[in-house]
Amino acid sequence: MTPRAGLTADRVTRAAADLADRIGFAALTVSGLARELGVRDASLYSHIRNLADLRARVAVLATAEMADQIGAAVAGRAGKEALAAFAHAYRRFAVRHPGRYAATQIALDPEVVAASPGHRRTLELTGGMIRAYRLAERDQVDAVRLLRSTFHGFSHFEATGGFLHGRDVDASFARAIDALHVALENWPSHDKEGTP
Amino acid sequence: MTPRAGLTADRVTRAAADLADRIGFAALTVSGLARELGVRDASLYSHIRNLADLRARVAVLATAEMADQIGAAVAGRAGKEALAAFAHAYRRFAVRHPGRYAATQIALDPEVVAASPGHRRTLELTGGMIRAYRLAERDQVDAVRLLRSTFHGFSHFEATGGFLHGRDVDASFARAIDALHVALENWPSHDKEGTP
DNA sequence: GTCCTTTCCTAGACTTCCTAGGTAAAAGCC
DNA sequence: GGCTTTTACCTAGGAAGTCTAGGAAAGGAC
Numbered sequence: 477m478t479p480r481a482g483l484t485a486d487r488v489t490r491a492a493a494d495l496a497d498r499i500g501f502a503a504l505t506v507s508g509l510a511r512e513l514g515v516r517d518a519s520l521y522s523h524i525r526n527l528a529d530l531r532a533r534v535a536v537l538a539t540a541e542m543a544d545q546i547g548a549a550v551a552g553r554a555g556k557e558a559l560a561a562f563a564h565a566y567r568r569f570a571v572r573h574p575g576r577y578a579a580t581q582i583a584l585d586p587e588v589v590a591a592s593p594g595h596r597r598t599l600e601l602t603g604g605m606i607r608a609y610r611l612a613e614r615d616q617v618d619a620v621r622l623l624r625s626t627f628h629g630f631s632h633f634e635a636t637g638g639f640l641h642g643r644d645v646d647a648s649f650a651r652a653i654d655a656l657h658v659a660l661e662n663w664p665s666h667d668k669e670g671t672p
Numbered sequence: 673m674t675p676r677a678g679l680t681a682d683r684v685t686r687a688a689a690d691l692a693d694r695i696g697f698a699a700l701t702v703s704g705l706a707r708e709l710g711v712r713d714a715s716l717y718s719h720i721r722n723l724a725d726l727r728a729r730v731a732v733l734a735t736a737e738m739a740d741q742i743g744a745a746v747a748g749r750a751g752k753e754a755l756a757a758f759a760h761a762y763r764r765f766a767v768r769h770p771g772r773y774a775a776t777q778i779a780l781d782p783e784v785v786a787a788s789p790g791h792r793r794t795l796e797l798t799g800g801m802i803r804a805y806r807l808a809e810r811d812q813v814d815a816v817r818l819l820r821s822t823f824h825g826f827s828h829f830e831a832t833g834g835f836l837h838g839r840d841v842d843a844s845f846a847r848a849i850d851a852l853h854v855a856l857e858n859w860p861s862h863d864k865e866g867t868p
Numbered sequence: 869g870t871c872c873t874t875t876c877c878t879a880g881a882c883t884t885c886c887t888a889g890g891t892a893a894a895a896g897c898c
Numbered sequence: 899g900g901c902t903t904t905t906a907c908c909t910a911g912g913a914a915g916t917c918t919a920g921g922a923a924a925g926g927a928c
Contacts, residue, residue, distance in 0.1 A: 480875055480924060507915055519876050521917065583832040617839040618847040621826070625848070628828060629821030636779040638820075643813040651814040652821070654860035662858065664850035676893060676906055703884055711907070717886065718906050875924075883916080888909105895904070 481515050485523040488513070489533040496534060496575025504575070506530065531579065532588055538576035540594030542569045547601055555608040556657045562605050563627060563653050570631035577631065609660045619660060626656060677711050681719040684709070685729040692730060692771025697778075700771070702726065727775065728784055734772035736790030738765045742797055751804040752853045758801050759823060759849050766827035773827065805856045815856060822852060 488509070495512050496504045506527055510517040524530045549565035550558045570577040589595050602623070606616050630649060633639050639648070684705070691708050692700045702723050706713040720726045745761035746754045766773040785791050798819070802812050826845060829835050835844070 483875080505915060506917085515875095516877060517915080518878080518917075522875050526917070527915090581828070581832065583834075586833075586836075589836070614839060615847070617837050618844045619851070621829070621835060621839075621844045622822065622848045622851055624834070625825030625829060626818065626822045627825070629823070629825030630817070632777070632824060632828070633817070633821060636777065637782075638779075639817060640782075640785070641813050643810060643817075648814045648817045651811070651860065652818045655815070655818055655855040658858050658860055659851040659855040662854050664847065664854055674893095674907090679906080701884065702886085712909080713884080714886075714909080715907050723885070869928105871926105871928085873924100873926075875922105877920100877922075879919090879921105881916105881918085883914100885912105885914080887912085890910105891906105891908075893904105893906075895902100897902075898900090 481513060481519075483513065483515065483519070483523055485533065488520060488523045489530070489537050492530055493534045493537055493573075493576050493579070496579060497573050498575065501531075501534070501575045501578035504531070504534070531582060532584055534576070535579040535582050535584055536588065536592045536594060538573070538579045538594075539592060539598065541573075541576065542566075542580055543594045543597040543601060545569050547597065550601060550605060558605045558608065559623075559657055559660070560653050562601070563623075563649070563656075566627045567631055567634075567649060570635065574635055577635075581628065606660075609663065611660075611663055612665065615663055615665045619663065622659070623656060626652060677709060677715075679709065679711065679715075679719055681729070684716060684719045685726070685733050688726055689730045689733055689769075689772050689775070692775060693769050694771070697727075697730070697771045697774035700727070700730070727778060728780055730772070731775040731778050731780055732784065732788045732790060734769070734775045734790075735788060735794065737769075737772065738762075738776055739790045739793040739797060741765050743793065746797060746801060754801045754804065755819075755853055755856070756849050758797070759819075759845070759852075762823045763827055763830075763845060766831065770831055773831075777824065802856075805859065807856075807859055808861065811859055811861045815859065818855070819852060822848060 491513055492504060492509050495509055499508070506520055506524075507517040509530070510520055513520075520530075524533065545568070546562055546565040549561040553561050584592075602620050603616070606619055606623075609619065611619055630652065634645060639645055687709055688700060688705050691705055695704070702716055702720075703713040705726070706716055709716075716726075720729065741764070742758055742761040745757040749757050780788075798816050799812075802815055802819075805815065807815055826848065830841060835841055
């Protein structure tokens with residue numbers, strides 16, 4: 477038997493994320509990954525439980541990487557500047573790492589989410605960004621959900637070719653950010669923070 | 673040999689959509705569907721070319737059904753009322769038909785989209801809804817993209833358990849619609865239709 | 869060095885996808 | 899009605915992917 481490939485769960489996960497970026501997350505298979513790593517498919521089960529476990533690991537890894545990039549982009553910014561930086565970093569990650577991005581969108585067990593540093597960091601970053609708009613707690617939740625929905629939706633349609641009109645997509649995204657800022661500045665609620 | 677099951681491509685597609693609503697679109701298989709219909713898996717290839725063809729057929733069917741429901745909801749409405757009706761019908765469809773909804777979101781060949789009555793109808797309905805805001809053509813495209821992104825993103829997170837906070841999701845959606853209306857009424861652009 | 873752990877392998881069972889060819893149900897024609 | 903043609907169903911089987919079990923040997927600990 478030849479020397480061991482020196483695999484670890486971490487290395488397997490990174491290789492899977494790289495492969496997913498190349499072929500698409502949906503097309504990621506244990507057997508394909510094994511070929512990529514130069515081992516037999518059965519060998520990977522020393523490091524991962526099954527395909528679902530592999531997918532979850534990629535999701536956790538990708539979420540952490542994405543949070544790091546968003547964090548770097550919004551550092552030192554507030555208000556509309558932070559919103560725009562967050563949004564652009566979000567979309568940039570999705571465009572550059574389509575497989576990783578798709579992984580961030582799968583449903584995960586609550587325990588996995590709770591233990592994922594990337595998920596927690598994303599929450600913190602989002603909370604920090606939204607703070608400048610001085611919304612009531614309940615409105616902050618609503619607003620964050622609106623932002624996350626828009627960012628994901630946009631990236632989804634961009635990735636799946638859903639934007640068929642000839643209109644420049646970069647321009648549409650810039651307008652969307654402007655529009656979201658307008659909405660946040662004029663949040664349709666009567667209990668803005670600090671106002672009784 | 674026993675009597676034929678009397679399958680047609682249409683019947684196969686509907687059965688697939690129903691099954692997808694029950695088990696999830698991602699879990700839809702030719703073999704599973706064959707079991708559902710009481711035939712052998714190989715028999716289905718008289719009616720569909722392959723799994724990708726089946727998925728595309730479900731997508732086209734679901735898009736048409738969804739467009740019908742949105743169309744019925746917005747009939748006779750304009751402005752914010754139409755926006756709200758559209759949004760609620762969209763989300764209702766996604767919640768009631770998770771498999772069908774997921775099918776509407778897959779990337780399809782441009783020829784398939786071009787030939788799909790549901791896609792065309794969705795475009796018309798969206799155009800009609802956005803008309804009340806009297807935006808310039810370019811801004812209309814941007815605004816439609818924002819709306820579609822938000823609706824899809826919201827439905828996606830709702831379906832994948834991405835909204836972890838205890839805040840009522842119905843309320844968040846209602847607020848999101850209000851916020852989108854505010855954004856549309858105050859679209860961040862200087863060339864509103866009719867204004868030089 | 870020895871002993872223990874664990875990573876790799878082979879083997880194989882199972883599922884899914886899909887093609888090829890055959891049979892008989894169903895449709896079409898007279 | 900009978901006869902012919904079409905085609906929807908079947909069986910058979912190969913390819914690919916998933917995953918378990920057990921064994922061999924690489925690598926780590928002492």
